[in-house]
Every structure is written in C-alpha cells, then in structure tokens.
Amino acid sequence: MIVALDHVAIAVPELEESIKRFMDDFGLEYKGTEDVAAAKTSTAFFPLPETSIELVSPLNGEGPIAKYLEKKGGGLHHICFRTDDIVADIEHLQAKGYQFLSEEPSKGAHDSLVIFIHPKSCGGVLIELNQPSDAH
Ligand code: CO
Numbered sequence: 001m002i003v004a005l006d007h008v009a010i011a012v013p014e015l016e017e018s019i020k021r022f023m024d025d026f027g028l029e030y031k032g033t034e035d036v037a038a039a040k041t042s043t044a045f046f047p048l049p050e051t052s053i054e055l056v057s058p059l060n061g062e063g064p065i066a067k068y069l070e071k072k073g074g075g076l077h078h079i080c081f082r083t084d085d086i087v088a089d090i091e092h093l094q095a096k097g098y099q100f101l102s103e104e105p106s107k108g109a110h111d112s113l114v115i116f117i118h119p120k121s122c123g124g125v126l127i128e129l130n131q132p133s134d135a136h
Contacts, residue, residue: 002089006082006130007045007052011068011075015057019044022053034109041065043109054080054109078116078126086113086131093117105131112136 040063108114
C-alpha cells in the first residue's frame with residue numbers, strides 16, 4: 001500500500017554546488033550525501049515535513065543520471081511514493097498493465113528497496129516506489 005510521498009528528485013550535474021544552494025540559499029536542513037553504487041548515483045537529501053528533496057548526481061560520471069543530464073541538462077527527475085509492501089504493490093500494478101524498469105526491486109539510498117515504473121506507463125512521469133529499511 002502506498003503510504004506517503006517520500007521525495008521529489010532533481011537531477012544535478014554538480015552535486016556540491018546544488019547542496020550549497022539548497023542548504024545556504026534556501027536554508028533547508030542537509031541530511032548528508034550517500035553514494036548508491038547499485039544505482040550509479042550520488043544522492044543528497046533535504047527532508048521537509050512530510051517529504052524530502054533528493055538531489056541525484058552521477059556516481060563516477062556514469063549511470064542513468066549521467067544519461068539523463070546529457071539529454072536534458074538537469075531538472076525534475078522523478079517522484080517517489082513510499083510503500084509498506086513493495087512486492088505486493090509491484091504485483092498489483094503489473095496486473096493492471098504497468099511496466100517497470102527492472103524485474104525486481106534493488107537497493108536504494110538509506111538501505112531502502114526501490115523500483116521504478118516506466119514513464120511510458122505513467123504519462124511521461126518517472127515514478128519510484130520505495131520501501132524504507134524499517135519496513136522490510
Ligand atoms: Co529517488
């Protein structure tokens with residue numbers, strides 16, 4: 001079951017520069033940076049009740065965010081719904097005809113389980129389902 005809007009993610013070419021903007025210019029609370037090797041991304045989180053802004057940047061200059069930045073030059077990348085049972089939600093959505101970018105959930109930031117629904121299934125919006133580590 002989907003329980004919350006977990007975060008909105010913005011693709012950024014220069015992570016440190018963007019962290020400064022959100023921390024110093026916008027005054028948001030910076031929760032730290034985490035490299036997610038499995039996703040080839042470097043992430044930074046700024047929680048805002050009840051959600052977060054996520055900055056996503058290529059890890060070692062490669063991966064899906066590198067491709068996105070090449071094509072679009074940065075911007076709003078995906079929205080993420082928090083779920084308490086990602087496997088059940090995948091089954092439920094697959095039965096309704098939704099396509100996913102991978103067969104199974106993989107490890108995301110904060111040791112969560114994540115999977116992405118293909119934007120073609122969602123009117124052009126990339127949607128992530130995320131089950132936090134305390135719920136799996
Ligand atoms: Co995300």
